[in-house]
Structures are given as C-alpha cells and as structure tokens.
Amino acid sequence: MLINRATMFKEAEVTDYRLYLNRREFILGASAASLLPLTAEAGAPAPPPPGQRLQATKNEKLSITDKPNAFKDVTSYNNFYEFGLEKSDPARLAHMLRPRPWTVQVDGLVHKPRRFDIEEILKFPLEERIYALRCVEGWSMVIPWIGFSLSALLKQVEPTGSAKYVQFTTLKDPEQFPAQRPSIFSLGGLDWPYVEGLRLDEAMHPLTLLTVGMYGQVLPNQNGAPVRIVVPWKYGFKSAKSLVRIQLTAEQPQTSWAKAAPHEYGFYSNVNPTVDHPRWSQATERRIGEFLRRKSPMFNGYADQVGQLYAGMDLRKHY
Numbered sequence: 001m002l003i004n005r006a007t008m009f010k011e012a013e014v015t016d017y018r019l020y021l022n023r024r025e026f027i028l029g030a031s032a033a034s035l036l037p038l039t040a041e042a043g044a045p046a047p048p049p050p051g052q053r054l055q056a057t058k059n060e061k062l063s064i065t066d067k068p069n070a071f072k073d074v075t076s077y078n079n080f081y082e083f084g085l086e087k088s089d090p091a092r093l094a095h096m097l098r099p100r101p102w103t104v105q106v107d108g109l110v111h112k113p114r115r116f117d118i119e120e121i122l123k124f125p126l127e128e129r130i131y132a133l134r135c136v137e138g139w140s141m142v143i144p145w146i147g148f149s150l151s152a153l154l155k156q157v158e159p160t161g162s163a164k165y166v167q168f169t170t171l172k173d174p175e176q177f178p179a180q181r182p183s184i185f186s187l188g189g190l191d192w193p194y195v196e197g198l199r200l201d202e203a204m205h206p207l208t209l210l211t212v213g214m215y216g217q218v219l220p221n222q223n224g225a226p227v228r229i230v231v232p233w234k235y236g237f238k239s240a241k242s243l244v245r246i247q248l249t250a251e252q253p254q255t256s257w258a259k260a261a262p263h264e265y266g267f268y269s270n271v272n273p274t275v276d277h278p279r280w281s282q283a284t285e286r287r288i289g290e291f292l293r294r295k296s297p298m299f300n301g302y303a304d305q306v307g308q309l310y311a312g313m314d315l316r317k318h319y
C-alpha cells in the first residue's frame with residue numbers, strides 16, 4: 001500500500017517520528033515494564049490480555065472453509081496507519097486506544113438518526129463468520145470474525161429514498177492514535193480521520209459485516225476495536241477500523257486512499273485479479289503462514305454472491 005515512500009516523506013521526518021514514538025513509549029511504558037514477567041524478552045511487546053468473550057452463532061453458510069490463521073499472526077501483522085506505517089506498530093501501540101466508552105453516530109439521509117452505544121451494538125444477535133481478508137498489498141489472512149450484517153443496523157435508522165451511499169469514519173484523536181499527531185500530518189499521504197465508503201446496495205449486502213470481535217472475543221485494539229466494518233469481497237483497506245460514524249449520503253463519499261492516490265486506489269476496490277495495481281500484479285496473493293503464492297479469485301471468492309452488484313460496469317474503469 002502506501003504512496004511511493006520516497007516522494008511522500010523525507011527520511012528525516014520518519015526518523016523524527018520513530019524517535020518521538022520511542023520516547024513516548026519509554027515514558028508511558030516505564031512503570032509497566034517493572035511488572036513484566038522475567039521471561040519477556042526486552043523490547044518484545046507483552047502478549048495482549050485475553051479479551052472479553054463474546055457469544056456468537058457460527059454462520060456456516062456465510063463462512064469459508066479455509067483454516068483460520070493463528071491469532072498471533074492476525075494480531076501482530078496489521079495495517080492501521082493511525083498507529084504508524086510498520087506492520088508491527090499497531091500491536092506495539094494499540095494499548096493507547098481506549099475502546100470504552102464508545103459510541104457510533106449513524107446519521108445523514110435517514111429518518112431516525114441515532115447514536116449507538118457500543119454496549120447496544122453488542123446486543124445485536126452476533127454471528128461468527130470465517131472470511132479471508134485480502135490486502136491490496138498481495139497477502140491474505142483467514143479470520144473468524146464476530147458481528148452481524150450491517151443491514152440490520154441500517155434498517156433501524158431507516159435510510160431515506162435519497163440515500164445512495166454510506167460513509168464510514170474512524171476515530172480522530174491524536175492522543176490515542178499517535179500517527180495522527182500534527183507534526184507528522186502527511187504521514188503516508190493520508191489525512192485524518194480515515195474515511196471509507198460503500199454504495200448503499202453494497203452496504204446492505206448480507207456479507208457486509210459490522211464487526212465487534214474475532215476468535216471468540218472482542219476485537220483487539222490493533223484490529224479495529226471496538227467496532228469496524230469488514231467487506232470480504234473488497235481489498236482490506238475498505239474495511240475501516242474503530243468507527244465513530246456511519247453516514248448515509250446522496251453523493252459518492254470521499255475515501256482516504258482514493259484521495260491520497262487516486263490512480264492507485266478507487267472507490268470500488270473489489271478484489272480483481274484481472275486488474276493490476278499500477279505498481280504490482282493482483283493475480284496472486286500470499287496467505288500469511290504459507291510459502292507459495294495462491295491465485296486470487298475474483299471478488300475474493302464471492303463472485304456468485306456479489307457479481308450482480310456490478311452487472312454492466314467496466315471494472316477496469318471502476319477499480
């Protein structure tokens with residue numbers, strides 16, 4: 001992912017940022033460090049505490065049968081640019097995010113706008129669904145998510161006839177997300193908050209999962225606690241984390257990556273092995289934990305379920 005690094009930032013800025021984080025972590029971590037078990041390696045992040053368990057009914061019909069990745073892989077190899085650029089930054093800094101208390105504002109072109117407390121969201125009937133997350137960078141992971149179809153939440157606010165799109169907004173708070181600090185504002189070319197969007201029919205599709213957990217427990221912070229979206233037939237960056245707002249709109253909303261690099265990332269971003277990213281092929285992917293690359297299936301394997309949504313559209317143009 002990411003914009004061509006060399007053009008986006010000078011090395012000095014990156015170094016400053018690393019120093020800043022290290023300093024900050026040193027200060028924040030100093031008291032906790034003395035409590036670490038003696039077996040913990042110096043500098044290695046402590047394993048995350050076991051999260052609150054969630055009851056969920058397995059949805060076999062909407063699950064793939066691939067073997068899930070190890071919890072450790074899914075929680076230590078993340079893209080979450082609010083914490084930094086490296087795959088290890090989210091796990092290292094995730095403790096800075098406070099997922100409680102939390103509310104999600106659902107508004108825009110709806111008859112009954114309202115703010116949902118996270119505890120209310122957790123009361124929807126929860127399902128476990130195994131989906132593969134396919135990152136646009138060319139890797140994938142299989143994750144047993146917990147959540148429910150976003151459509152169930154959207155129905156409660158009653159979208160008006162003029163609602164055509166849904167915009168998702170991630171929390172903006174530089175206190176909790178260190179890479180949102182103004183001094184490194186242009187980090188990776190993204191500006192904050194992270195925004196994503198779907199067409200309303202995509203958002204209402206049963207596969208689109210409002211996600212509150214994984215592996216039988218609440219979402220770890222680095223995976224987008226306390227609530228995120230997961231859109232399994234699209235590249236991973238559409239699946240915005242740590243949502244604070246879901247807004248129904250008439251116009252196609254802005255999305256962070258399309259804003260930062262419009263020639264590389266489009267609004268639709270459906271997994272499509274026949275349309276390459278301008279800087280690399282999308283024909284294959286590496287399943288994390290495997291050695292050989294696999295062929296990437298159209299729509300990440302969901303062509304039968306979602307192909308109709310794009311009937312008649314040129315997906316080369318609407319990438």
Ligand SMILES: Nc1nc2c(c(=O)[nH]1)N[C@H]1C(S)=C(S)[C@@H](COP(=O)(O)O)O[C@H]1N2
Binds near residue numbers: 136141223240
């Ligand atoms: N707010 C926010 N959401 C985000 C991202 C991000 O940087 N910020 N990264 C995206 C990308 S590129 C991917 S591949 C997935 C990774 O999800 P995971 O860490 O749970 O595997 O989150 C997506 N959601």
Ligand SMILES: [Mo]
Binds near residue numbers: 001079136236237
């Ligand atoms: Mo990604």
